[in-house]
Amino acid sequence: xxxxxxxxxxxxxxxxxxxxxxxxxxxxxxxxxxxxxxxxxxxxxxxxxxxxxxxxxxxxxxxxxxxxxxxxxxxxxxxxxxxxxxxxxxxxxxxxxx
Amino acid sequence: xxxxxxxxxxxxxxxxxxxxxxxxxxxxxxxxxxxxxxxxxxxxxxxxxxxxxxxxxxxxxxxxxxxxxxxxxxxxxxxxxxxxxxxxxxxxxxxxxxxxxxxxxxxxxxxxxxxxxxxxxxxxxxxxxxxxxxxxxxxxxxxxxxxxxxxxxxxxxxxxxxxxxxxxxxxxxxxxxxxxxxxxxxxxxxxxxxxxxxxxxxxxxxxxxxxxxxxxxxxxxxxxxxxxxxxxxxxxxxxxxxxxxxxxxxxxxxxxxxxxxxxxxxxxxxxxxxxxxxxxxxxxxxxxxxxxxxxxxxxxxxxxxxxxxxxxxxxxxxxxxxxxxxxxxxxxxxxxxxxxxxxxxxxxxxxxxxxxxxxxxxxxxxxxxxxxxxxxxxxxxxxxxxxxxxxxxxxxxxxxxxxxxxxxxxxxxxxxxxxxxxxxxxxxxxxxxxxxxxxxxxxxxxxxxxxxxxxxxxxxxxxxxxxxxxxxxxxxxxxxxxxxxxxxxxxxx
Numbered sequence: 001x002x003x004x005x006x007x008x009x010x011x012x013x014x015x016x017x018x019x020x021x022x023x024x025x026x027x028x029x030x031x032x033x034x035x036x037x038x039x040x041x042x043x044x045x046x047x048x049x050x051x052x053x054x055x056x057x058x059x060x061x062x063x064x065x066x067x068x069x070x071x072x073x074x075x076x077x078x079x080x081x082x083x084x085x086x087x088x089x090x091x092x093x094x095x096x097x098x
Numbered sequence: 099x100x101x102x103x104x105x106x107x108x109x110x111x112x113x114x115x116x117x118x119x120x121x122x123x124x125x126x127x128x129x130x131x132x133x134x135x136x137x138x139x140x141x142x143x144x145x146x147x148x149x150x151x152x153x154x155x156x157x158x159x160x161x162x163x164x165x166x167x168x169x170x171x172x173x174x175x176x177x178x179x180x181x182x183x184x185x186x187x188x189x190x191x192x193x194x195x196x197x198x199x200x201x202x203x204x205x206x207x208x209x210x211x212x213x214x215x216x217x218x219x220x221x222x223x224x225x226x227x228x229x230x231x232x233x234x235x236x237x238x239x240x241x242x243x244x245x246x247x248x249x250x251x252x253x254x255x256x257x258x259x260x261x262x263x264x265x266x267x268x269x270x271x272x273x274x275x276x277x278x279x280x281x282x283x284x285x286x287x288x289x290x291x292x293x294x295x296x297x298x299x300x301x302x303x304x305x306x307x308x309x310x311x312x313x314x315x316x317x318x319x320x321x322x323x324x325x326x327x328x329x330x331x332x333x334x335x336x337x338x339x340x341x342x343x344x345x346x347x348x349x350x351x352x353x354x355x356x357x358x359x360x361x362x363x364x365x366x367x368x369x370x371x372x373x374x375x376x377x378x379x380x381x382x383x384x385x386x387x388x389x390x391x392x393x394x395x396x397x398x399x400x401x402x403x404x405x406x407x408x409x410x411x412x413x414x415x416x417x418x419x420x421x422x423x424x425x426x427x428x429x430x431x432x433x434x435x436x437x438x439x440x441x442x443x444x445x446x447x448x449x450x451x452x453x454x455x456x457x458x459x460x461x462x463x464x465x466x467x468x469x470x471x472x473x474x475x476x477x478x479x480x481x482x483x484x485x486x487x488x489x490x491x492x493x494x495x496x497x498x499x500x501x502x503x504x505x506x507x508x509x510x511x512x513x514x515x516x517x518x519x520x521x522x523x524x525x526x527x528x529x530x531x532x533x534x535x536x537x538x539x540x541x542x543x544x545x546x547x548x549x550x551x552x553x554x555x556x557x558x559x560x561x562x563x564x565x566x567x568x569x570x571x572x573x574x575x576x577x578x579x580x581x582x583x584x585x586x587x588x589x590x591x
Contacts, residue, residue, distance in 0.1 A: 003468075008464070011464050011467050011468055011471075012448075012464065014467050014471065015422060015426075015451075015463050015464055015467040016426065016429070016447050016448055016451050017448055017451050017452045017455075017460060017463065017464070018445060018448025018449045018451070018452045019452050019460070020452065023452060023457060023460060026457060026461075027457070027460055027461050027464055030461040030522065031461065031464055031465055031468065033521070033522045033523070034414070034418075034461070034465050034522060035465075035468070037411060037414075037522060037523055037526060038411060038414075038415055038469075038478055040408055040411050041408050041411045041412055041415060041478065041481045041482050041485055042477065042478075042481045043408070045405065045408075045481050045484045045485055045488065046484070047480075047481075047484070049484040049487050049488060050484075050487060051479075051480050051483030051484050051486075051487065052483050052484070052486040052487035052490060053297065053483060054283075054296075054297035054539075055283045055297065055490065055537075055538055055539025055540075056283055056284050056327060056329070056539065059284065059329055059332070060326065060327060061326070061330075063326060078193040079193060081191065081193070082189075082190055082191060082432075082433035082434070083431070083432055083433055084430060084431070084433075084434075084435075084436035085436070091431050091432060093431055093443050093446070094440065094442055094443045094446055095442075095443075096442075096443050
């Protein structure tokens with residue numbers, strides 16, 4: 001299960017990471033080492049065992065299915081204060097469609 | 099400064115709070131003194147943000163009035179920026195305080211500042227993190243592991259609160275010679291935690307000794323309707339403020355009633371194979387701790403756990419998968435770092451993420467993406483979750499049938515050098531004793547045992563069943579009554 005350069009490119013694309021060449025080389029080596037170690041997790045484990053996603057299974061509650069009032073202008077301003085770029089109360093991104 | 103911090107002249111938070119309550123100490127003087135010492139004693143890997151004018155200086159007659167604490171930067175605060183130790187969030191200003199921070203301030207604590215952490219508590223070497231690695235208070239050439247633990251060890255604060263995911267705060271406590279209690283999952287609100295691995299992130303207090311941990315844990319241990327993972331009840335018991343304190347006090351009274359053998363009938367489980375791979379100093383410290391517990395009336399029993407040998411591997415796969423999902427929110431659009439140059443919106447997102455995250459986090463995200471991808475999910479993620487199930491079942495069974503509490507080392511050796519180059523295999527192996535509590539959601543208390551011959555701290559870890567936080571505190575405090583390792587103080591560098 002060796003990660004090729006193409007495998008890494010595919011993974012980086014899935015993960016939304018535009019890696020510089022040096023980052024990609026280091027990440028590929030680290031990933032191969034991790035996946036080599038990861039093989040041990042399969043040893044001697046009965047596939048009939050039900051996987052445990054988290055320790056609170058069966059005890060979590062669902063939030064009531066009710067609509068929340070939209071944020072007030074003051075709340076919106078507070079929430080958007082950390083955005084890298086905004087305009088007229090909207091998040092600003094580069095042009096998507098010409 | 100020639101004089102030690104005023105708060106450090108008190109043996110415990112209870113002693114300090116008592117003096118404030120009686121009017122023996124002016125909390126305003128205490129606050130000014132704590133701020134001055136925090137500023138003078140600050141250094142690499144300690145306070146990330148410290149502003150003498152910004153701390154909570156309100157005085158009150160609350161139980162913890164004037165007790166100076168630090169907040170690890172995995173918890174969001176309105177007063178200070180909240181970074182998670184990542185350049186991605188270097189300028190992030192939260193519009194609200196984490197529930198645990200609110201709770202401790204309402205209890206009267208003086209919040210001195212934000213404490214440094216590794217990037218999302220994952221890049222232990224801090225090579226690419228926002229903050230420098232934390233030097234060890236006992237040997238500045240070695241790793242301290244956690245700004246929260248180091249600040250408590252150096253007496254800059256009486257306690258701290260942060261987030262333990264795979265054991266970062268328990269490991270930091272072990273390396274620095276202080277105590278940390280990771281409560282059971284669902285017992286403390288995680289509202290305001292900067293998420294890394296959601297099924298394992300847990301708010302955790304750090305302090306010198308068990309009594310101080312009880313003082314800090316009780317106000318934050320309660321149901322929070324704003325956190326979907328917060329439990330209202332567990333096994334029929336309400337999750338409410340006072341539960342931990344009452345349980346701790348009940349166990350302490352029961353111990354006192356047993357006279358010279360306060361831990362009589364307590365069965366301490368020791369895992370077969372736990373001694374393999376320990377350094378000689380940690381093995382000696384572990385045996386000394388067991389002998390101390392036996393001298394107090396406890397008895398040791400051998401136990402075995404299914405899949406414990408695969409726990410660290412399972413932890414790293416699950417944590418990577420959850421981190422890949424959690425960290426997908428950082429896209430350079432809504433908040434956080436945005437790259438300076440890009441071609442289009444997809445390039446902007448990709449460059450922002452590649453430049454905003456450190457290399458260790460990028461590698462975790464790639465591993466998690468692989469683990470969660472078609473074909474590999476069945477080969478890696480599901481087996482890891484099966485290991486988690488096996489371990490949880492066998493640990494709970496051991497705690498209900500064979501023993502009362504489990505004692506393990508926290509780490510296999512003492513603090514590594516700051517510039518130590520270690521392989522991934524060695525780094526994963528170091529997590530083998532910490533992973534069980536993270537995976538199973540059971541409470542675990544880390545406390546200092548006998549140090550190594552050079553004085554470097556060594557940490558022990560007690561793991562208990564659900565709702566055992568008060569019991570763990572009482573047993574650790576009983577141990578600390580006779581050992582006093584938690585009161586050791588490093589020379590100030």
